[in-house]
Amino acid sequence: MTDLLRIEGLRIQFPGGSQMRDVVSEVSLAIAPGEAVGLVGESGSGKSMTARAVIRVLPPTARVSGEITFDGAPVLSMASKQLRAFRQKDVAMIFQDPSVHLNPIRTILDFLAEGMRLRGVTGDAARSRAKSLLSQVLIDDPDRVLDSYPHQLSGGMLQRVMIASAIDGEPRLLLADEPTTALDVTTQAEVLAIIDRLRRERGVGLLFITHDLELAAAICDRTVVMYAGRTVEEQGSMAVHRAPLHPYTAGLLVSRPHVSQKQARLQVLPGRPIAAYEAPGGCSFAPRCAHAQPACEAEVPAFRALAGGHVACRRAEELRTAGLLKEVTHAES
């Protein structure tokens, strides 16, 4: 089966000082129809930029190279007419910051109706369609919400308005950038059930950016892990959880808080997150890695196949065999 979305060797740079600086250095991933792929990774590692590159809404100063194809068609070279059709029909994005994408002086109805107008749905039909979309995302007084301005709604309501707008156009590919961070877990479960149904019943491909590895394991088939502008691991979501391949992923699993038990202090990775352009030669995680050796700093490790997934770590087999990448469960720690 051909992939719905294919990203190969994506690189995104911004002008910084006198030269161009990478914020994404090398990202590759693919999504088949009906497949859900989780994208997790350090804050600032380039997750949002990667998703934004797919619909070409990067800041104007960004320089993009590499290859992105949708259903075989190269996205980066689409002419503006083709690009408009692609955004209207094929792909939708739920942005991380709803307020940036909502006009503060227009009502929610105006916002939702705008997309519908392009498809010829107007007037009362648009209002009733908007109402039903809001009910689907569990907003219990849709009429009031439609007539509200963004500042009159709660964070989770705005997030659900964004989700409603994204599923309205019946896209074939949904890019969801931390779509449920402002939702309580009960509402989250129900909203994700809608998205889950879309992909199972209608074959929608899903790129799901999250920092919640449990959530990724629960709703995604595969999870891709990014660090400093690169994909460093890719595996089945459950496997990422139970048997991570990269020391960074293993570190993430250990550092998260757990609902069943308080810890005096969380075991966080030493050091600080870095941007892609700050990455040293060699493995960019090496300075923070407990298992780094001098050779790790010599060259960028290849992203290679291992144990049904992919990893960019020289020592992955060795560490796995020695049991050093096993998730430390909180009962043990």
Add this chain to the structure above:
Amino acid sequence: MPSPDASPSVSVQDLKKVFRVGGQSVEAIRGVTFEVPRGESLAIVGESGSGKTTLARILMGLERPTSGTVKLGGEDLPNGRLNGRRRRRWAERVQMVFQDCYASLDPRQTARGCVAEALAVHHKAPRSELAPRAAELLGRVGLHLDALPNSLSGGQRQRVAIARALAVAPDVLILDEAVAALDVSVQGQVLNLLADIRDETPDLTLLFITHDLAVVRQVSDRVLVMERGLVVESGTTDDILDRPTHPYTKRLRESVPDVGWKPTATTQV
């Protein structure tokens, strides 16, 4: 009169807030009463739209209650609009990191400038110390770059807002979904930092609004559960998470994603 030191850090009595939208009224808070002792960390959890942010904005003096009283350290929230000096005095005691931090950061000010300004306005550092102190605070939240908000990632902006609130060294710190946008390793750093700050300043009162029950377990002493503008359950963190009694709290506890968990629709739409 009890001495101000013996009074609870935050005291809210029968608070109500009604908004008007068009011809309709929205009862965002329908009668909420609680106290937070000095130095306690209280988590506020609840349904989306249940009034958590509104409650926080009232405590900040950004929104007037429709009725009820709010006290900080025994002192009433001043009447009328807070501006100028009164706004600054109140802000010195209570700081908030907003859920929507994008809107709360000045787009023309760099991360360092933003924290330095908070230090300057509240006279927390002499002029010559502003830049290094700002950089130090940003370092504590794991941010080592200086840039304008629109060239920062979501989690980076959130950390600027946290550093700015810490710069003021308030009595009460309200964090509204402040760690939701952070990846687990940075989130862990911030949660550890808050634990350190609580050890260093035992009088600091934390109000932690969050949807993440693992975070609740990690940071809070007590929990308040809100649903539709009311407090439906409150108690110690262990009681609420391990022995919830209200049906909503039980549902909340059961919806925590875990390995093997699947999103399910429990209500028909």
